[in-house]
Amino acid sequence: MHKKVLNIGIIAHVNAGKTTLTEQLLYKAGAIHQLGNVDKGSTTTDHLALEKERGITIQNTCVSFDFKDLKLNIIDTPGHADFSDEVDKALQVLDVVILLVSAVDGIQAHTLNLWENLREQQIPVLLFINKIDRDGAAIETVFYELENELGIKGFCLNYPTTQNELTSISSVNKEEEIIAKSFENLAELDDELFEQYLEETLDYTDIVAAKTQAFIHSQALIPIVFGVAKQGIGMEDIIDIISSFPSKNTVQSCQKNAKVFKIEQHPKFGKLAHIRVYSGTISSKDIISCKRLQAEVKINQLLQNTVGKLAPITTLKTNDIGIIAIADNLIVGDILGDDLPQNQDQNKLKSVLSVQVSALTEKDYHPLAKALQLLDTENPALNFTWYKSEKEFHVHILGPLQSEVLIHTFKHRFGIEVSINAPKIIYKETPKTTAEGYVRYWMPKPCWAIMTFKISPGAPNSGVTFSSSVGVNDISQKYQNEVKRAIPWSLKQGIKGWEVTDIEIELVKGEEHTVHSNPGDFLLATPMGVLRGIENADTQLLEPYYQFEIKAHQDLLGTIQSSLVKLNAQIEAPYFTDEIFRLKGTVTVEKAMDYNIVFSSITSGKGRLKLSIGGYQPCDFTEDKSREYRGVNPLDEAQWILHNRGAFKADDRMR
Template sequence: MSTKNVLTIGILAHVDAGKTSLTECLLHAAGATAQAGSVDKGSAITDALALEKSRGISIKASSINFNWKDTQFQLVDTPGHIDFAAEVDRSLSVLDAVILVVSAKEGVQAHTLNLWESLKERNLPVIIFFNKIDRDGVYPEQVFSDFQKELQAPLFALNSPNITEGQYSLTAFEKSVNLAEKPILNQSIENLAEHDEEFLEQYLEENLDDPKDILKQAIPHLKKGNLYPALFGSAKLGIGIEALLKNMELLIPSDQKYYSTPSAKVFKVELHDKMGRLAYIKSYGSTLKTKDSILSQQLEQDIKINQIYKAETTGFSQVNELHTGEIGLITTSEIIQSGDILGNQELDDEFTKISNAVLAVEVKAVEDKNYQKLGEALEILNMEDPILDFKWFKEEKEFHIKILGPIQTEVLKDSLEQRWDIEAEFLPPKVVYKETPSKSAEGYVRYWMPKPCWAIMTFKIEPGPSGSGTQFTNHVRTSDISQKYINEVKRAIPWTLKQGIHGYEVTDIQITLIKGEEHSVHSNPGDFLLATPMGIMRGLENAGTDLLEPMYAFEIKAHQELLGAVSSDLSQMQAQLESPFFDEEYFILKGRVPLAEAMNYPIKFNATTSGKGRLKFKLDGYEKTALTEDKVRAYRGVSPLDESQWILHMRGAFKADERMMT
């Protein structure tokens, strides 16, 4: 049984802030590695993929264990590029705390804002590490002040940087002198005074001679999250790393919520060359052992744990058991997926996601001989990253996936070539719209031939409030349709709505079963499962559907002289603009814009601002848009509106795979 305190810490940041370099420094400072790995040299332990080494960026989240004093740390290094935000979402679900890395040169960037919103929603403890103090043009006081102002986050600096003509050093708060003369430390003291009435009296009386006493009074507020601890340093030069280690152990609460029975969350799945399918899990319950059986909530059956591994700096090491709070990798004969919950506890992650895939691309093999091989490779990539939502339309010989952005497409293309020797072509991305009923209508279905079968139903289809999703109500008496058949109707609704009249998922819809009947002899559950899509789709056809387009909420910060050019660009994109806010020589502009208009704007924005502006996009619901021919998609597979073909298909004549597409 492990006697150490176990903490899972995520390293998060905007791309190129130095996350992976910091991870390597922490491993080295803790004695876990002989020397710190280098991102530039391709020797970083947590960037193990060939693609990560060649591109110099993190693509997959990686977990590594090390010990420091009385704590076992499980570091999760996450990608910084927004195109790989799904990896961040999956990692956030198992973290106990976060080190948010901010470049002291660039300060708060677009993805920093996305990350901060998620951290606040989850109420995770955060330590801010202002990295790269060795860069030219760094103004620590400015980045410290900007962070507080832009994120509304009161900071308490645990050290302060000393920068003079290429010389860099740090002074710990408790060893500082003349605190009032150092803006960063003085602001930290003011923040403490706002949260501690007892200290406020000392502050007003200017009784601040002992920095150790001030720090002692600050620590409870840092642990509670009233103030956010901040440290300066340089991962490149190894400055500030030991101070970070010390404060990770001191400030991060160890009273995590665990259970007395076996329980775990699957947060990542990957295919290993030698060990096969590996599921990364975090244990939230009692000890898990090799050969144990545990319930998979997704599969609704028990699975057997064949092997358990831990990720160490030297590679994967096989162990016999996994203790409470620990992260491990398991193999099992069953096909478990990311997001699965093992055991009987409720561990669902209901928080807002950073990643929302609203772009669809078709993937083609350049050489026809690789068609089957490409399909199999994409199935593996989809297993590793479910946000791809891979669909294989075998009748049309087409592969479709969803993506977050163009960098993800480039990486997928490289991955197919390096891992499977497949040259693939990715067609231009298309926006994934949604549909909603235009008006109220009814859909009638009578499925009673060829016998034995009997399912007669009338559905009322109505538009639902924006953002309401799917609502189903049953008004039919159990004497007309038994509850076991109503259950089949409910089961059929989600996949029925995967494609509407115009080829997109249907949402914001109210479905009411208003009439129906079963037959005492001929009816069976499969009849209602088969008939429900026919009735609902007929109702949608009668009601008609409007297209809903995804909208981005944007926030832009740039120099005032660029306001005219940026506003003109946004107006041409049919953006809804709020009044700009001015902050010294900068403006901040917020609003909403259709994703279809804005998907390529980041490239133009970077050119307009010479890379010095900040543009943050966030999916912000859907709005009705004009229905034009170029937006309509053909129905994939057999449509329930083609009732005779649908019945044959569902009764097994076609023996085809499900071809529903979102």
């Protein structure tokens, strides 16, 4: 009988104790025999030089081990918001998550972001209230903060009798306030238990424990464990409840099915692709289809990270996590085998900041290009763009700490000294009105592609839609497929130099030639026709904005509102809970890039500011917000044709 496989994620805001908790769980489970230390850079999951140096987690790290009748894969994730794309990649493959909250600091802004992601992806959660031994720890305050801010019914599975001792729920005094609240939450979910609660006869018997576990698994109750990760206090309670969770629902099919969630380079095994298997069994030497490549991929070798070392394995079964070695053609997000359920493949708006990366010496220009291409396969969120004619490299980032990490990575991993400029806002464009774009590509022969595109504004934050009302007698389906394939390239740069979005594109007229037409003609002609239509429609500039939520003492309301007015923020009416107010609204990213520093100064670090990308909205256009077209512009049709004819793969914009 195969062991149940459980994939566990450990997430939290920065410095909450995630890596320390991971280390203790590995130790308590017998997977390691000596505890590592974050401050000394000796933990199992932090292996990058900068992780050891700074004591922070930058990349997801998965450790696999057996525990009793279980196979456990634990993924330690970064806590800093600048690396939230790493957390998002991990969430796609997890069965259950341990979310840490400090008993001293309580809920932080990033905690709320993480919670919303967990709810959106319907991943079960255990809340671990850490650092209960610290001065200033307020377990009851944090308990009610969790209930109120997260909108949950909490259930405590243990209770601290002293700073270093815990009592299980079956033995604790039910008159303790948050224990009484836990039993009240439980009773509200079951009529029989509610009667016992009213009669004051509700005890934590085996029957009640079984019902509690069922409610925890359904997340009607959210389990809460108190402890001190650094001292290993509370670890047994975590292991007991986590082990009881079922694996995430899997694809009901005997077909092989997996997803790549991480790419990295290894000095011995080359390019590694980390995968979760959702269905079937994947074995070494298997040949499996890749949806993106539209081709088959051979599994050269399978590996697993067994506590600090990569060990060869022969098979990966349903739900398990492992590594494909020598995975040269795979990238993050690749689906192997059948399609995944819809909730397994999500794309979110993340970065709205761009930086230019430059080598300090000319000799490092091409090595830097190769390094950036490599990093882009490991982290597609970088969205690396190489403007070859301008000899410029640009990547997307989430914040300044990511720039620091990139500089360190280029120096220590690739031996390249680089500079990175200050982050710049990524604007976008959308059509102002409906217009048509016509293209006739018929010279020099052999070629023939004649098309008319209808360009219309799309709904806000709707992205790109493409349709065709042209029959296959006018343009064959194989040629229309090439038109559709060229749409993303066509929109990379609009007439103001930015990506075009919130647009509806319809192919309304066209013709092919039975002798002269070939698929490449329509691939080449599409950007000319689409850009011509966008030019005729003109574009509205769009800028990114934050949705903000503020929590602070009522005495600071006036000062905070004044600071937001200076940013031209849109502010909703505040609402109050005792002496604390909450304030929501929106503000442009351009205005609020440094507002976290201002806010921290106003509140002396005691307020909470949550910023999340809300989307894009129209803004006033000024010349400083436009960019020159990089590379060959499709609106210069003669040059575009000469540049691209027979050289589609040479142009980085056509990929």
